[in-house]
Amino acid sequence: MSADVELDHLTIRFGNFVALQDANLRIPAGSFFSFLGPSGCGKTTILRAISGFLDPSEGHVRIGGEDMAGIPPNNRPTALIFQNLALFPLMKVWENIAFGLEVRRVPKAQRRERAQELLELIALPNQGEKLVSELSGGQRQRVAIARALAVEPEVLLLDEPLSALDLKLRQHMRTELRAIQQRVGITFIYITHDQGEALIMSDQIAVMSQGVIQQIGSGPEIYENPKTPFVASFVGENNAFTGRVASADANHAAVETHFGALRGRNSAGLKTGDQAILFVRPEILQLGAGTQGNALKSKVLAKEFEGFASHIHLANSQGERHISFSTSQEEALNISPGEEATVHFSPDRAIALPLGELAHE
Amino acid sequence: MSKVSDFFAEFVRRNGATISVYLFTAVIFWIAVLIVLPQLYMLDFSFRFNLPPSKIGTEEDVHTLKNYKYLLFGAEGNPNAFNWLHLEVFFRTIWAAVLVTILNLVICYPVAYYMTQVISGGKARIFILCLILPFWINEILRAFAFRILFGLNGPINFALVHLGIVPEPVEFIKADIALYTGLAYAYMLLMIFPLYNAIESLDHNQIDAARDLGSPWWRIHWRVVIPHAKPGIASGCTMVFMLTAGALAAPQILGGPSSLWFTQVIYQWFYTGGNWPQGAAYAFVLLTACIVFVLTMMRIFRVSLGEIAK
Incomplete structure (x- = not known):
């Protein structure tokens, strides 16, 4: 299942500071959408508003047509991949992946099975019994994706998840993320300051500056026909x-x-x-x-x-x-x-x- | 062996000869002269007869298990199989110390969590200050304050009666409620600070991540925060338990007329009874029991000593 995401006159303020000003857009279900902008442009704010960690000052976030006002993060059909991944260091890899299922009271045998399926999806079939600290940066990255996918979200939110990786791995993970998105078919919303990442992976990109969305379009459109x-x-x-x-x-x-x-x-x-x-x-x-x-x-x-x-x-x-x-x-x-x-x-x-x-x- | 000598060589190279010699002498003096020697002396004491000074050192001054036997079986001619009077106090002390420790943990965990993960910076510092300030008042005064608070005519009873919650004043002191509360309060900081340190080092994103994956608040604590804070919990519980079991002032002041704390029995042997060997034996039994208890708990909850020291 995959859902579209709609931002309707979304404004977010912290005191007098406007972090996001009147964002209006519709992200089609099943697409790979990126918010691109320099640090401090408000892109993480958008992500936190979609995931439910921040309440809108004005406007609405709709997922699959449903207004998300008042719905806490744990009840939204979204899963967030944190910039520092935030994997649980005291759990084994498979327990990390199955945590969302544990929360949903899925029996242990089924949890293991599902974790194994996901481990295969991310090409780490034999690493389930390890601790997160025993994995490399790229492997952790993939475990974080599997942990988020395990709860079968309709929308996956990614907050600059590749920024901590070295160049070669980052280039490799771009291709891999895109491939995973096409395999699972859900909506990916990706935050980045790296235009290369955005151009390579995205169906559509929103370029942001100082809380304002400057332009929305496909990679070639934005590159060839910039509006500002x-x-x-x-x-x-x-x-x-x-x-x-x-x-x-x-x-x-x-x-x-x-x-x-x-x-x-x-x-x-x-x-x-x-x-x-x-x-x-x-x-x-x-x-x-x-x-x-x-x-x-x-x-x-x-x-x-x-x-x-x-x-x-x-x-x-x-x-x-x-x-x-x-x-x-x-x-x-x-x-x-x-x-x-x-x-x-x-x-x-x-x-x-x-x-x-x-x-x- | 070479590792040890390497360590010393490195230590001296880094700190210079004067400071190294000072540090080693100070540490050895502290451990050997101030801790180990007096304890060994007391241990030896606990295996001897209570003799008048003139007979010490004579052939009557020999080792005996009599003092330990007394705690278990009482005096010669005791009609009961065991010395229930003292054994009961002993077990009740350990049990009450466990309860006080749990009470302390239950009170301090939410406070520490709040100070580290919910508020931050300046607010947290004010919070810490508010926790520390009352401990500038000495322990005995604090215990008397609790006695007043929980007294039959104290403010708590006054409020309860006037609000119509109870028909007549509750005997908090007789029911040992004043004692447990006073003890929990006395060692509160020793629970708060290890918890504070442990929970503060938890990345807040982990809490958000668990929440985002659908976890209710209690499961976040159970699966993410508590496992992370386990060494802190163990360290806080150990200190609070040891100090509570060994407390003297609070039980003296807040204890009910019928409930003795084991330390009070020890105190009586030393001072009222004038029987130091007997008191030493009781003190060693308490010390050993506490250590065994703590090590058992650490084994059960799978915490190592190294983790606690972090």
Whole structure:
């Protein structure tokens, strides 16, 4: 069983501080949904409100159409996986997994059986008799998932569960989490500050900043069509050029930047004279002047070698290293720090947005 | 052996010669001279006859089991098979100490839980201060305060009678209620602090996790909090039990006219009876019984001494 989750004008305040402001969204049953944002953006607050550890100041949380007001965490069809996992160190692995069943007074033999099934699901069939402390980080991670799945929740809530793992394991667990979600078919709500995790695993992502949901969409939508400067700068790398709109039509806007007029898509409906930021992703910048204009020339500040590519950093309007792009090793041979380089990009792949807050990382 | 000498070498290297010598001398002096030697002396005493000073050291001054026999069987010519008068006091003392310990645990566990997992920071510190302050008043005064509180004309009886809960004053002192309450209060901090330390180290997420998995509050305590706090519970119970069984002031002041505490019997042998060997034997029986009892309980509840010391 899987349920959809609806946030209806959900606001949460701590004293005067607004941790979450008027969140409205519907998470479809059976999907993998991520809340993505920097720390302190209110994403954990949302999770605690859905699981029942926090009461809404205003608005409603509905799970499967039912209003959750007044229903404590132990009676909600959700299970939460804590950031530090919060496994019970004094119980064996199988007892950890079966704890939710013990609470539901399932007989011991059945509990063992169910725990064994789940241990097989998480590929740890022979570890049931061990203590949690005898397992590795990745194994504990999987035990925490099994413990939550044992109670057959309709919604699984995950609070940055991969943040304590090292890089390789984290990459592996991303794939595995997604696979588990597709096998069990329930709604996963995932909290993370790591855009890579969100992009790889999620059906839909909500990007958050300072208690406000900035944009909701699939990974490609958010990456290709950011709605706010925050989303554009937080998700993926982006080069930002600030300036006034010199000319605009329904499709494109030309922004008068330090490097001259540069064009990008005008999905936000900018008009001539508006203050705007033009976002150009590093991967669309190409060496050379191109044929359509839209080129800029600047001083090369640094060249970084990273295996499959080299990253080039050009000086921005203040002469600081800011504009970056990647290029093949062959092309990079022609560039050296201190010289000038010309790059161009297709106006259909850059995007112009109204001036607004950028993400600071 | 090399491990021991390694330990000493490391200890001296780390603390310097002067401090090391001081620490070792102080610890050895404390353990040997202040604890072990007097106890051994008393142990030896308990196996001797009660002789006038002039006969000590003469050939009459030999070892005997007479003092221990007395506790079990009474004086020569006792019509009963056993010395029920003293044995009863002995067992009642142990039993009452167990009750007081349980009472203390029941009172202190929720308080410690509240101070560590429900409130935090400044509020918890005020709470601790409120717990500690009353213990600045000395034990005897506190015991007398309880005597006044629980007296026939004391405030508790006054309230009960005036509120119509009981028709006439309750004899709290005669029923030993004043004694048990006073004893529980006297050693309360020794229960609170081990519990406080143990429960404080529990990650609150574990409680939330258990709750999220559907656990009612009592099962969270039973399966998560209490197992985690077990060493603290054991340590608190051990201290409270030992001190309660060995308490003297509270039973003297709060005990009913008909109920003796075993320590009072020991006291009588030493002071009123002037029979130190007899008193020493009684004291050793109490000490041994308490240690055996505590070790048995630790075995039953599967706690090791190492855990308690944490």
